[in-house]
Amino acid sequence: MNNFEKVEAFGQLPQARFGHTITYIAKGKAILFGGATGDTGKYSITGDTFSFDMQSKQWKRVEVQGTAPSPRAAHSAVCVDINQIVIYGGATGGGSLASDDLYLLDLRSNDDLGQWTVVPVVGTTPGRRYGHTLTFTKPFLIVFGGNTGQEPVNDCWCVNVEKSPITWARLECKSEQPLARVYHSASICTNGSANGMVVAFGGRSNDQLALNDAWGLRRHRDGRWDWVKAPYKIDKEQPVGRYQHTTLFVYSMLVVIGGRTGNVGETLTIDVYDTETSEWSKFNSIQRFRHSSWLVDTSIFVYGGFELDSPNIPTDIISKINLNRLLLPSETLTNKLAQYQQAQRNVSPQSLSPQMTPISPDTQASPLNNSLIQKKPGQTNQNTQKQQKPFAQNQADKSQFKFINQAVVAEETRDSKAPNRKPRVPQTAQENNIAHLFISTLLQPKTFINISENAKFLFQAQHILMLCDQAEAILKEQPMVLRCKAPIKIFGDIHGQYSDLMRFFDLWGSPFVDGKDSDIEAFDYLFLGDFVDRGNHSLETICLLLALKVRFPESIHLIRGNHEDKWINNGFGFSEECAQRLGEDPNDEDSVFARVNRLFEWLPLAAIVEDKIICLHGGIGSQLNYVAEIENLQRPLEVIHEVTTPEQQLVVDILWSDPTDTDQDFGIQPNIIRDPAGTGNIVKFGPDRVINFLIKNNLSLIIRAHECVMDGFERFAGGQLLTVFSATDYCGRHKNAGAVLILKRNLEIVPKLIYPQNLNAHNWIEDEEALKKRPPTPPRWKNQGQRRSYD
Numbered sequence: 001m002n003n004f005e006k007v008e009a010f011g012q013l014p015q016a017r018f019g020h021t022i023t024y025i026a027k028g029k030a031i032l033f034g035g036a037t038g039d040t041g042k043y044s045i046t047g048d049t050f051s052f053d054m055q056s057k058q059w060k061r062v063e064v065q066g067t068a069p070s071p072r073a074a075h076s077a078v079c080v081d082i083n084q085i086v087i088y089g090g091a092t093g094g095g096s097l098a099s100d101d102l103y104l105l106d107l108r109s110n111d112d113l114g115q116w117t118v119v120p121v122v123g124t125t126p127g128r129r130y131g132h133t134l135t136f137t138k139p140f141l142i143v144f145g146g147n148t149g150q151e152p153v154n155d156c157w158c159v160n161v162e163k164s165p166i167t168w169a170r171l172e173c174k175s176e177q178p179l180a181r182v183y184h185s186a187s188i189c190t191n192g193s194a195n196g197m198v199v200a201f202g203g204r205s206n207d208q209l210a211l212n213d214a215w216g217l218r219r220h221r222d223g224r225w226d227w228v229k230a231p232y233k234i235d236k237e238q239p240v241g242r243y244q245h246t247t248l249f250v251y252s253m254l255v256v257i258g259g260r261t262g263n264v265g266e267t268l269t270i271d272v273y274d275t276e277t278s279e280w281s282k283f284n285s286i287q288r289f290r291h292s293s294w295l296v297d298t299s300i301f302v303y304g305g306f307e308l309d310s311p312n313i314p315t316d317i318i319s320k321i322n323l324n325r326l327l328l329p330s331e332t333l334t335n336k337l338a339q340y341q342q343a344q345r346n347v348s349p350q351s352l353s354p355q356m357t358p359i360s361p362d363t364q365a366s367p368l369n370n371s372l373i374q375k376k377p378g379q380t381n382q383n384t385q386k387q388q389k390p391f392a393q394n395q396a397d398k399s400q401f402k403f404i405n406q407a408v409v410a411e412e413t414r415d416s417k418a419p420n421r422k423p424r425v426p427q428t429a430q431e432n433n434i435a436h437l438f439i440s441t442l443l444q445p446k447t448f449i450n451i452s453e454n455a456k457f458l459f460q461a462q463h464i465l466m467l468c469d470q471a472e473a474i475l476k477e478q479p480m481v482l483r484c485k486a487p488i489k490i491f492g493d494i495h496g497q498y499s500d501l502m503r504f505f506d507l508w509g510s511p512f513v514d515g516k517d518s519d520i521e522a523f524d525y526l527f528l529g530d531f532v533d534r535g536n537h538s539l540e541t542i543c544l545l546l547a548l549k550v551r552f553p554e555s556i557h558l559i560r561g562n563h564e565d566k567w568i569n570n571g572f573g574f575s576e577e578c579a580q581r582l583g584e585d586p587n588d589e590d591s592v593f594a595r596v597n598r599l600f601e602w603l604p605l606a607a608i609v610e611d612k613i614i615c616l617h618g619g620i621g622s623q624l625n626y627v628a629e630i631e632n633l634q635r636p637l638e639v640i641h642e643v644t645t646p647e648q649q650l651v652v653d654i655l656w657s658d659p660t661d662t663d664q665d666f667g668i669q670p671n672i673i674r675d676p677a678g679t680g681n682i683v684k685f686g687p688d689r690v691i692n693f694l695i696k697n698n699l700s701l702i703i704r705a706h707e708c709v710m711d712g713f714e715r716f717a718g719g720q721l722l723t724v725f726s727a728t729d730y731c732g733r734h735k736n737a738g739a740v741l742i743l744k745r746n747l748e749i750v751p752k753l754i755y756p757q758n759l760n761a762h763n764w765i766e767d768e769e770a771l772k773k774r775p776p777t778p779p780r781w782k783n784q785g786q787r788r789s790y791d
Helices: 331-346 367-372 429-442 461-476 498-508 538-551 574-582 592-600 627-631 646-656 687-696 768-773
Strands: 004-007 021-025 029-039 042-053 058-061 063-066 076-081 084-088 091-093 102-110 113-118 133-137 140-147 152-160 166-170 185-188 198-201 214-219 225-229 246-250 253-257 270-274 279-283 292-296 299-303 310-314 318-322 481-484 488-491 524-527 556-558 606-609 613-616 668-670 683-685 701-704 713-716 721-724 738-743 748-754
Touching: 021 076, 021 084, 021 292, 029 084, 029 102, 029 299, 029 310, 042 091, 076 133, 076 140, 084 133, 133 185, 133 198, 140 198, 140 214, 185 246, 198 246, 198 253, 246 292, 253 299, 253 331, 270 331, 429 461, 429 538, 461 538, 461 592, 481 627, 488 498, 498 538, 498 738, 498 748, 538 556, 538 574, 574 592, 606 627, 627 646, 687 701, 721 738
Parallel strands: 063 113, 481 606, 488 524, 524 556, 613 701, 701 721
Antiparallel strands: 004 318, 021 029, 029 042, 042 058, 076 084, 084 102, 102 113, 133 140, 140 152, 152 166, 185 198, 198 214, 214 225, 246 253, 253 270, 270 279, 292 299, 299 318, 488 738, 606 613, 668 683, 713 721, 738 748
């Protein structure tokens, strides 16, 4: 049984080379750049770019525009975002080194066309070098070691690509540090105790020795970086020192491929280091050095470099290493590979393997790209939003809406959307894949009951972070006040009660069913905030909603609630859930909890449907008079609870205020339940405020959430304000129904209800002391005189 096989390649074959880089990107393509062609006695340095399609096995030269790097070899390259590559350093021949510029290659717009850009950098750089490593652990690019032209070094530099201006910083680590080295390797661990670490291995030292040590670079919560030497068990196998090799991480296993030692003609094994057990294992290997390698599913591909039996003439062969076969002699590593494969099935979409689809031509710039690519003169910064697609010219009848006052009605025939309201093609193949995977895993209306409390979350942190990046990029391109069309389904607070969301989708229609678009073809979906906290499945809820937003960016609408705020959800469930179910420290700025809350700061605050109905989470409070006041708010938006400015008060009004208890209570009144200290920041607004606001803005109705209502929906101000609440039996205390409002094309409103189930579900806040500190808001009773107390 052969662990290795030659891959037949076709198309525009590049010349055989060494000292090049190959970077695997989301399109299912391996991107080759630079290197040296010819034999070691007479070689030429190249600066060409090729792509290798993993599915068709076709090589194709990439035509490039912009400011391309000079020809170079012994440089480093890494994928930094969807179909984008950064390149640094290298040698240009004749003893000269490439510049210390950082180059970005953008391949998102067209398979055959790449755009080179010099990333504008401020301050001191790592300087010219070759034989170094370049890794990316979001948001940090990290350069380590290499040779400056004078000697090998062991300095380490990083740059945060999400902060402007782009500035290199030398890491001053107080811990023990690796020896100076060149032609070593570095890769990012993706699972286990070393998850997220940059792990460097081997290399050639100052005195020409082949090194066999491994070091992990990690960042602490306080911003410190340090090195830790990987422990080896002295009574077990030890790796052979080597340089000009490659390494890749497969799950928690570091796989070392090829290279050479100080002994001419010495054959090397593939050495595998298990970061969980600190043990090395050895396997038969192909003999290659100064090559490149990349991982696709459970196969490692190796291209170019020198073979041991012809050390002076490079090869153009692509070899495939089958890890299932390679690791078979080790039961422990075979089991780990099986875990990796299971994780791939559960988390990584199948089409991250070769079956990739081309990118959509209207792909938008990612946040990372916005940080790295220099702005043109006059170009605006982050707070500029692109307008949503325009409405159809012949919109639905703008006549006054009708409210169908019935609890449960038969499911009506779904209208079709206007022709120009086609669901937008996802921005990239990887966006589609990640979103589809989250949706296919979490959107399971028939089996939601099987998710146990406190169970480990089905997805790993890095995939949630990727989903957040993709969703946030979409949110940034959409305005603070969304414009939506009917028909549309409007949901109130969900509060981590994922089972209620599944029941709504099961009973009253789902946007996506059995791998296919469902009633998203007929309805938009609008969620009015409070996705997290209280209930104990906030992770399922927010990840599913974000995945739906990525999959259907102009049909799924998410607006912000008062619990989409780090100062609130740090104490009322979401933080604790992230800690328990993801095993993370929520106080770590790189945690899922922190990342999701940064995304929350980009959520819009309102939506207007058919120019007649405004939807927001809380209300209009004391300060909101015009829709334009919401539109003028800038993002990212942090909610300030100790209000000192009118703008801060406006945000609190939108997220926190409630209607008064009855239609007979006018003006602005204290909100004692939400503001027990009597600061006056959180208020109640009367029906007169509602009517005046609607008249000023030429609107007919306010739909809001924020308050538990016993029937799932409730009318106020003579029916000109509706409250909708979608979480049943709120906090296990109120036995309330949950509702979704279906706004039809003719502006009729149909409420559809679900009722509490006897599932003995628990909430994150259950003990009486905690409830005293943050009690669930009492339910809003039907608008019939003064509100009664609730026992």
